[in-house]
Amino acid sequence: xxxxxxxxxxxxxxxxxxxxxxxxxxxxxxxxxxxxxxxxxxxxxxxxxxxxxxxxxxxxxxxxxxxxxxxxxxxxxxxxxxxxxxxxxxxxxxxxxxxxxx
Amino acid sequence: xxxxxxxxxxxxxxxxxxxxxxxxxxxxxxxxxxxxxxxxxxxxxxxxxxxxxxxxxxxxxxxxxxxxxxxxxxxxxxxxxxxxxxxxxxxxxxxxxxxxxxxxxxxxxxxxxxxxxxxxxxxxxxxxxxxxxxxxxxxxxxxxxxxxxxxxxxxxxxxxxxxxxxxxxxxxxxxxxxxxxxxxxxxxxxxxxxxxxxxxxxxxxxxxxxxxxxxxxxxxxxxxxxxxxxxxxxxxxxxxxxxxxxxxxxxxxxxxxxxxxxxxxxxxxxxxxxxxxxxxxxxxxxxxxxxxxxxxxxxxxxxxxxxxxxxxxxxxxxxxxxxxxxxxxxxxxxxxxxxxxxxxxxxxxxxxxxxxxxxxxxxxxxxxxxxxxxxxxxxxxxxxxxxxxxxxxxxxxxxxxxxxxxxxxxxxxxxxxxxxxxxxxxxxx
Numbered sequence: 383x384x385x386x387x388x389x390x391x392x393x394x395x396x397x398x399x400x401x402x403x404x405x406x407x408x409x410x411x412x413x414x415x416x417x418x419x420x421x422x423x424x425x426x427x428x429x430x431x432x433x434x435x436x437x438x439x440x441x442x443x444x445x446x447x448x449x450x451x452x453x454x455x456x457x458x459x460x461x462x463x464x465x466x467x468x469x470x471x472x473x474x475x476x477x478x479x480x481x482x483x484x
Numbered sequence: 485x486x487x488x489x490x491x492x493x494x495x496x497x498x499x500x501x502x503x504x505x506x507x508x509x510x511x512x513x514x515x516x517x518x519x520x521x522x523x524x525x526x527x528x529x530x531x532x533x534x535x536x537x538x539x540x541x542x543x544x545x546x547x548x549x550x551x552x553x554x555x556x557x558x559x560x561x562x563x564x565x566x567x568x569x570x571x572x573x574x575x576x577x578x579x580x581x582x583x584x585x586x587x588x589x590x591x592x593x594x595x596x597x598x599x600x601x602x603x604x605x606x607x608x609x610x611x612x613x614x615x616x617x618x619x620x621x622x623x624x625x626x627x628x629x630x631x632x633x634x635x636x637x638x639x640x641x642x643x644x645x646x647x648x649x650x651x652x653x654x655x656x657x658x659x660x661x662x663x664x665x666x667x668x669x670x671x672x673x674x675x676x677x678x679x680x681x682x683x684x685x686x687x688x689x690x691x692x693x694x695x696x697x698x699x700x701x702x703x704x705x706x707x708x709x710x711x712x713x714x715x716x717x718x719x720x721x722x723x724x725x726x727x728x729x730x731x732x733x734x735x736x737x738x739x740x741x742x743x744x745x746x747x748x749x750x751x752x753x754x755x756x757x758x759x760x761x762x763x764x765x766x767x768x769x770x771x772x773x774x775x776x777x778x779x780x781x782x783x784x785x786x787x788x789x790x791x792x793x794x795x796x797x798x799x800x801x802x803x804x805x806x807x808x809x810x811x812x813x814x815x816x817x818x819x820x821x822x823x824x825x826x827x828x829x830x831x832x833x834x835x836x837x838x839x840x841x842x843x844x845x846x847x848x849x850x851x852x853x854x855x856x857x858x859x860x861x862x863x864x865x866x867x868x869x870x871x872x873x874x875x876x877x878x879x880x881x882x883x884x885x886x887x888x889x890x891x892x893x894x895x896x897x898x899x900x901x902x903x904x905x906x907x908x909x910x911x912x913x
Contacts, residue, residue, distance in 0.1 A: 390721045393853065394805035397798055421514055438809060439721035442501035463719050467810025468794035
């Protein structure tokens with residue numbers, strides 16, 4: 383399962399990425415997760431990702447991200463603020479699974 | 485209260501944030517950001533040229549002797565930053581219009597070079613004067629880049645282009661496609677700067693002078709500081725929104741400050757972006773390092789304790805989204821108060837300290853993820869008093885956040901008590 387995160391610079395989501403990875407290990411899931419900045423998203427999302435997660439602080443740019451993600455059929459959603467923390471792993475994993483089922 | 489917050493979010497913060505996503509503003513922001521690595525690289529040579537040691541020491545004497553050579557990497561990057569930025573703006577804007585970004589970037593660069601003018605020097609030959617290629621020419625660079633790409637777009641959408649027969653290879657056809665917009669843009673630029681002899685730089689200088697002056701006053705510092713935390717209070721990346729408008733001005737300050745240092749003159753501006761980064765946003769937007777320290781020292785609820793341990797290391801490196809969204813500060817009426825107040829106090833203190841000469845103004849740009857005392861020391865060209873100012877601002881942040889955090893922590897503790905009895909420990913989520 384390949385999950386792409388996007389935040390302003392790719393820095394803060396790297397922390398959240400680790401939370402998701404840890405949660406994945408607990409459930410013996412093979413997760414590939416990458417965090418990118420807003421400028422890289424448009425080109426990166428085309429490289430075969432299963433899900434795209436948008437950091438809450440860049441939700442005002444969601445329409446643009448959604449457009450890029452839709453072009454390659456990648457489901458895309460804004461992360462709820464409370465889940466965007468080092469302790470947010472369980473909620474994030476749930477969210478990723480829900481997105482994949484759609 | 486909730487209705488009021490929802491009102492602000494729907495009618496103020498979200499529309500304003502959307503505004504910053506306007507195509508031209510976004511292209512300017514992305515263009516400036518794309519030049520940052522070059523600016524950081526170049527500005528480091530200012531530290532080598534003016535090392536924070538006494539002029540009599542071996543290092544001091546060495547750099548004084550070789551100063552012209554040491555500054556060459558600076559002159560070819562930060563000193564001519566607008567050259568890089570115009571290409572970046574042209575590239576990003578054409579990309580957002582789904583035009584060929586390379587053509588857009590190059591055309592913007594050419595349009596900008598046409599505003600510079602060529603000089604003839606004995607023995608050397610033709611030269612481009614460098615002054616306006618730097619921060620000084622930034623506003624002209626922004627305007628001509630947008631002009632160039634808009635012409636490109638106009639020609640494309642109105643089909644004003646040279647059509648090649650189908651047998652011509654696509655790459656050849658594409659180079660002819662750009663010929664008409666290139667011709668239009670560069671003829672217009674030639675008419676303005678050569679035929680009419682108009683110096684766009686001095687014209688635009690006059691137009692933006694009030695703005696440049698206003699941004700360097702105390703209100704000019706406090707307004708962006710307030711807006712940035714205001715946006716973050718709704719969970720919107722404040723620097724990214726406010727910076728879209730303010731960053732060109734901040735870059736001009738930084739360019740002017742560094743140029744003044746390189747020329748051995750007094751530093752003119754208080755408020756480049758480095759001022760905000762190192763003296764105000766200690767631990768990230770909202771100066772939350774003090775909050776995390778308070779969490780580490782006095783937290784009673786297990787949620788705050790866990791958050792403190794998880795967020796202290798990123799906070800030292802000025803990454804605080806985990807604090808902002810995790811505590812959360814976003815839409816949290818208790819923590820929003822110190823989140824907005826602390827930076828305003830820190831900014832006022834730093835502004836006064838800089839204007840009365842207690843610390844050097846900042847003129848070196850270093851990566852924003854350095855711990856604040858180190859970043860402040862380097863960006864003031866090695867002024868140890870900057871470290872003290874940072875430590876004072878951390879202490880202020882700690883004491884302003886402390887009572888609000890205690891109040892919030894008690895609330896969390898009470899919730900934990902309730903939840904444990906209902907056998908659900910997952911209080912955070």
